[in-house]
Amino acid sequence: MRIGLFATCLGDTLFPEAVRSTAVLLARLGHEVVFPPDQTCCGQMHVNTGYQREPVPLVRNFAEQFGDASIEAVVMPSGSCAGSVRHQHEIIAARYGDAALRSGVATVKAKTYELSELLVDVLGVTQVGAYFPHRVTYHPTCHSLRMLRVGEKPLKLLRAVEAIDLVELPEADSCCGFGGTFAVKNAETSTAMLQDKMRNVCGTGADVCTAGDSSCLMHIGGGLSRIRSGTRTLHLAQILGSTRTTPYPLTEAAR
Amino acid sequence: MSTFLGMPAPPPRSPYGTGNLRGDRTFPAAAHDELRNGQLRRNLGKATRTIRGKRLHVTGELPDWEALRDAGSAIKTDTMNRLPELLEQLERNVTERGGTVHWARDGDEANEIVARLVRATGSSDVIKVKSMATQETGLNEHLESLGITPHETDLAELIVQLAHDRPSHILVPAIHRNRDEIRQIFLDEIPGVDPRLDNVPAHLAAAARAYLREKFMTTRVAVSGANFGIAETGTLSVVESEGNGRMCLTLPDTLITVMGIEKVLPRYQDLEVFLQLLPRSSTGERMNPYTSLWTGVTPGDGPQDFHLVLLDNGRTAALADTIGRAALNCIRCSACLNVCPVYERAGGHAYGSTYPGPIGAVLTPQLAGMHAAKDDPNSSLPYASSLCGACFDACPVKIDIPSMLVELRHQNTEQSGTTAEKLAMKAAAAVMGRPKLYTAAQKAAALGRVVGGRDGTLSHLPAPFSGWSDSRDTPAPPKRSFRAWLASAEGAATMRAAAEEGARHGDDHQEEK
Numbered sequence: 001m002r003i004g005l006f007a008t009c010l011g012d013t014l015f016p017e018a019v020r021s022t023a024v025l026l027a028r029l030g031h032e033v034v035f036p037p038d039q040t041c042c043g044q045m046h047v048n049t050g051y052q053r054e055p056v057p058l059v060r061n062f063a064e065q066f067g068d069a070s071i072e073a074v075v076m077p078s079g080s081c082a083g084s085v086r087h088q089h090e091i092i093a094a095r096y097g098d099a100a101l102r103s104g105v106a107t108v109k110a111k112t113y114e115l116s117e118l119l120v121d122v123l124g125v126t127q128v129g130a131y132f133p134h135r136v137t138y139h140p141t142c143h144s145l146r147m148l149r150v151g152e153k154p155l156k157l158l159r160a161v162e163a164i165d166l167v168e169l170p171e172a173d174s175c176c177g178f179g180g181t182f183a184v185k186n187a188e189t190s191t192a193m194l195q196d197k198m199r200n201v202c203g204t205g206a207d208v209c210t211a212g213d214s215s216c217l218m219h220i221g222g223g224l225s226r227i228r229s230g231t232r233t234l235h236l237a238q239i240l241g242s243t244r245t246t247p248y249p250l251t252e253a254a255r
Numbered sequence: 256m257s258t259f260l261g262m263p264a265p266p267p268r269s270p271y272g273t274g275n276l277r278g279d280r281t282f283p284a285a286a287h288d289e290l291r292n293g294q295l296r297r298n299l300g301k302a303t304r305t306i307r308g309k310r311l312h313v314t315g316e317l318p319d320w321e322a323l324r325d326a327g328s329a330i331k332t333d334t335m336n337r338l339p340e341l342l343e344q345l346e347r348n349v350t351e352r353g354g355t356v357h358w359a360r361d362g363d364e365a366n367e368i369v370a371r372l373v374r375a376t377g378s379s380d381v382i383k384v385k386s387m388a389t390q391e392t393g394l395n396e397h398l399e400s401l402g403i404t405p406h407e408t409d410l411a412e413l414i415v416q417l418a419h420d421r422p423s424h425i426l427v428p429a430i431h432r433n434r435d436e437i438r439q440i441f442l443d444e445i446p447g448v449d450p451r452l453d454n455v456p457a458h459l460a461a462a463a464r465a466y467l468r469e470k471f472m473t474t475r476v477a478v479s480g481a482n483f484g485i486a487e488t489g490t491l492s493v494v495e496s497e498g499n500g501r502m503c504l505t506l507p508d509t510l511i512t513v514m515g516i517e518k519v520l521p522r523y524q525d526l527e528v529f530l531q532l533l534p535r536s537s538t539g540e541r542m543n544p545y546t547s548l549w550t551g552v553t554p555g556d557g558p559q560d561f562h563l564v565l566l567d568n569g570r571t572a573a574l575a576d577t578i579g580r581a582a583l584n585c586i587r588c589s590a591c592l593n594v595c596p597v598y599e600r601a602g603g604h605a606y607g608s609t610y611p612g613p614i615g616a617v618l619t620p621q622l623a624g625m626h627a628a629k630d631d632p633n634s635s636l637p638y639a640s641s642l643c644g645a646c647f648d649a650c651p652v653k654i655d656i657p658s659m660l661v662e663l664r665h666q667n668t669e670q671s672g673t674t675a676e677k678l679a680m681k682a683a684a685a686v687m688g689r690p691k692l693y694t695a696a697q698k699a700a701a702l703g704r705v706v707g708g709r710d711g712t713l714s715h716l717p718a719p720f721s722g723w724s725d726s727r728d729t730p731a732p733p734k735r736s737f738r739a740w741l742a743s744a745e746g747a748a749t750m751r752a753a754a755e756e757g758a759r760h761g762d763d764h765q766e767e768k
Binding site for chain 2 (some may be wrong): 007009011012013014015016017019020023024025027028029030031032033035037038039040041043045046047048049050051052054055057058061087088142143145146147173174175177178179180181182183184185186187188189190191192193194195218219221222223225226254
């Protein structure tokens with residue numbers, strides 16, 4: 001399959017390893033990965049902070065970059081960016097766009113997937129040949145869980161990983177407190193939520209807390225690093241991208 | 256005669272400075288204090304966790320729960336689409352059955368109507384059924400200012416009233432109090448209470464019961480809210496758990512019901528949907544203990560003087576908003592409060608309004624506005640959410656609260672003029688909208704590595720990010736962005752090797768077939 005990879009602005013700039021793992025994983029599974037070079041950002045931060053005029057060029061650019069009919073599916077290692085493309089772009093286009101944008105947005109929305117959706121629903125694989133001999137707990141990010149309804153898909157993929165010790169995260173479905181600019185505007189309430197999430201993560205004794213969103217992982221990981229918990233965060237793609245021949249070199253997190 | 260009908264204007268919000276639809280501080284400022292209250296955090300955490308479990312149990316056992324939610328949503332949407340005709344039908348039927356209907360355009364008008372009706376009876380006391388509408392209008396304060404004493408009869412509402420406190424939850428107004436605090440409040444405030452009163456819940460309830468029983472037997476006027484008003488029959492309904500409502504609705508001579516105009520339902524049969532949705536969503540019970548229904552006046556039985564006050568107070572303004580109007584579908588079950596991670600930490604008082612939690616964050620700004628004064632605290636409410644979506648899943652009438660919060664944030668930025676944040680957002684969009692500029696900015700960001708500590712993290716960030724960095728490390732930008740890696744020789748070689756492995760994998764797959 002010819003798959004368009006959207007790196008997301010956060011992934012491209014701050015967490016390139018997660019995007020790299022996504023690209024390599026899909027290539028390793030026999031798919032053609034294309035990276036439209038002029039892609040930038042989906043505009044989610046703008047929309048969720050209340051700005052709908054400003055991201056119009058971003059929404060247009062996304063639709064143009066991935067609109068090409070030869071791209072059969074668009075994938076991104078982020079549930080919230082996929083949610084933005086699928087649920088918010090049409091709102092922006094309807095309000096501040098033109099007919100061309102509305103049509104472009106509708107076309108690209110229909111073929112946009114978060115990583116676990118693409119693997120399980122579109123490509124029909126749960127066994128991706130991964131090897132990860134560590135204790136892992138999985139945090140389902142809110143937009144994956146309740147906006148995209150990815151359900152068990154990430155867990156199916158993780159359970160099929162060779163040598164993994166997958167442990168359940170208590171109160172997994174409660175928000176980690178990130179919420180984009182929420183963590184800045186309401187930093188203290190966000191911190192209170194983060195503390196409960198970290199308590200649950202640390203209670204599992206996991207080496208790694210994983211999720212499908214680098215943004216939530218930046219939040220949880222930033223907190224875990226600050227308290228020197230010994231648990232680190234890795235994107236789901238990095239675990240699925242770890243193989244027996246090229247295992248992920250897990251370094252000890254600071255305690 | 257003048258033919259000039261006036262200039263078209265949007266419907267009015269609840270007037271500034273009236274009622275209880277606005278706090279005196281922004282949400283983050285109020286939450287700052289509430290978050291430090293360990294007792295509150297423990298009470299709220301325990302109470303919301305318990306009620307969440309109960310709700311999931313009784314909603315999960317119904318095979319048609321999702322269909323019920325759809326039906327509830329459809330009936331409410333239909334109601335809002337023809338609210339004027341349904342209200343007039345309700346008025347006709349209440350009047351025909353011996354009741355009197357009053358129209359109040361705002362909270363102050365409603366308060367004045369109620370006060371006038373109470374005075375006409377000559378009574379200096381009223382007993383009250385727990386009511387969100389009269390809390391919203393500040394009726395108790397108004398009556399007290401006129402020398403009329405309102406007595407709250409719902410146990411939790413009584414606790415709040417005796418403590419000179421404010422409710423912090425729609426359904427469980429004293430959720431922020433534990434039994435030791437309640438014992439002390441009773442000892443301090445209930446005249447003649449047994450000084451040996453302990454903190455056993457049954458004993459506390461008995462003390463309240465003895466106090467309230469005397470009020471029920473001696474007070475001739477009651478004020479209630481309404482959960483539902485049926486247009487087709489003129490029937491009003493209150494659902495409750497303690498039986499105090501039944502007392503207030505049946506014993507006095509005069510009953511005054513204050514109902515928000517959005518509480519009307521078209522048909523009597525619609526109750527079959529809402530009497531399933533409401534108790535399961537609110538208290539996690541299959542059925543609430545008391546459901547009272549009354550229609551006008553029944554000679555020789557119950558109150559012989561019945562008044563219905565229909566309250567607008569910004570509801571028509573909300574109705575005029577194509578997206579926001581869905582907030583009027585709310586049946587005040589409080590399921591969204593109990594599942595909200597922000598409410599659970601910050602508590603109800605942080606919202607500053609009668610309506611806290613996720614529904615309050617969308618309803619309050621619509622009823623009372625977000626820009627009624629400089630730095631209006633209500634403009635902070637739509638941001639009091641991480642947009643986690645738990646409220647939408649829990650809502651029995653499927654109100655898409657997260658989308659509404661995003662919409663209200665947009666309305667706020669549109670009305671806020673030029674702010675530092677807006678300029679930053681414009682600048683960010685300008686960079687991200689130009690791929691070459693974006694790539695250059697990434698390279699510049701990578702230079703941020705030099706400010707990273709030894710472990711490659713940033714532990715202190717300047718305002719407005721200092722709140723973030725108080726409890727979170729931020730990774731310094733990596734040496735190379737993904738796109739730079741992909742364009743590099745290393746990236747090309749890695750992708751080529753993966754593709755070759757993929758091709759082999761594909762061949763193996765072919766052979767297996």
